[in-house]
Amino acid sequence: MRYRINHSIIYTPDDGTVKLTADGENEISSGEISLAPTANRLLAMLISHHGSILQRDELLNNVWDAHGLRASNNSLNQYISVLRRNFADLGLEETVIVTIPTVGFMFSKDIQVIVEDAPAAGARVQASSSPRPAASPPGEGAEGAVPRAAKFKKWAIVAALALLTAANGWFFLRPNSAAPVFEQRFLLGTLESCPVYTFYKTDSSSQSKYMDLVRKSMERASFHCKPDREIFFKIEDRALYHQKATMFIAICSRLKENEFSGCRSYYTN
Template sequence: MKYLIDKTISFNTDDGVLAQTDTDNAEIVNLSIPAARLLEEFTRSGGRELTREYLLENVWEIHGLQATDGNLRQYISILRRNLALLGCPEFIVTIPKVGFKANPDIPVIASNPVEFDETISTFGGGDSLPPSRTNTEFVRWCSILFALFLIAGLSAFLLHNRMATTVLPGHYVSDDGCDITYVKDIPDATRKGNVALITDILRKNNLQCSRDNIVIFDKEISAASDNNSRIMLSFCYTGKNKEVISCENFYEYKKVEK
């Protein structure tokens, strides 16, 4: 399903993409799965009041995810920040002691997906490409590969937590305290060199790593072509005991400049 918010922002619930529709150089935001589910609740609510309990259950609990008020506040903040970036800062209204609602003064129109131009985008506001069967297959395989890399990275992170006295080969802490775990073992100089790239990716997506986060990262050159590189990054929020609460996932596939 697609929605048009405030006549200028398209929201595709299938891939979590928010995009401006009224400019040539449109800003594009790729929402994480929980953020996209949360925004969908607002866009299809018709301005009804949505209690905290309702949102926690329908965005997290029924999908088998941990639901806390902290999660809800965090993702409400993420949505507000991204909507403001696209020119609609007042879409989500707080109802004290109850929950939230979509601003009834901002129109939301549900639309059949064929009424909008489909786009496939990379993070960081990259260029959009017309859809094709090849692109669709590519995105599907990238998603599968990313899931495998993410599982491997999280396994390494959990092993690191259980073996507190052991520093894993793929583990690195930057000067600002950002806890970075690399999916595979790479030279120490390469790990340090990737910090600038990781920082740039987070900056493009309005994120900043701190001691309350962990970043799982992988970069590799395609085996099929030495001119193609694939970058996969998972930005995770952690609890008091460094347990992973939720993650935002990003990937990029591009030509390597020679």
């Protein structure tokens, strides 16, 4: 089961994803957010009671206490803010989750919600990959595939999954740890107000060229820099020589140091 929200957004509780849809019925755009388990449970409960008010205690008991987590009004308010920001990032500017003072919250009855059957696994993969052919780099399906391209593709997929899950809480920074969930990141530069990080050291002589690629990638992905956002970028070196190269970029909303509320990623080759 999944929910279609205002025609343009699909939320699937089973995998905790919120996706933008393209014009086609089954076509999924590159805009996708993977929710943390707590955020997913909270949204699932709110949307399943569409138009009905849920009391704070009811949400805290079912989303936190029932799963062995410490519940607090502060945590609830924070996750409500995260969900609102996620919908805003996907272009839904209306108030999706309404605050009922002193009572609780409600998934707005003014937002259209349609319950749909989730497509078969094969159909979903085909739909999600159709807007961007990144799942099949040139020649990879052939017996003589280029090892470097295959290796990079595997890295990019792992990095995308790691960033999305880390950013939404699957691997949030542990309370007693001083290290972020990703082992290393290196500051490449700043795009407007957003710091740009790579996963490897870059020669100072090449930094300006890489930053030009970041700008072009941001435009291609229709990503925009806003306060409290960070950019993560990976591209093959051959792009510096104007050769076709595989590229991965993600823009993440920062809650605090090394802790993020959500990421949007774009991957192409």
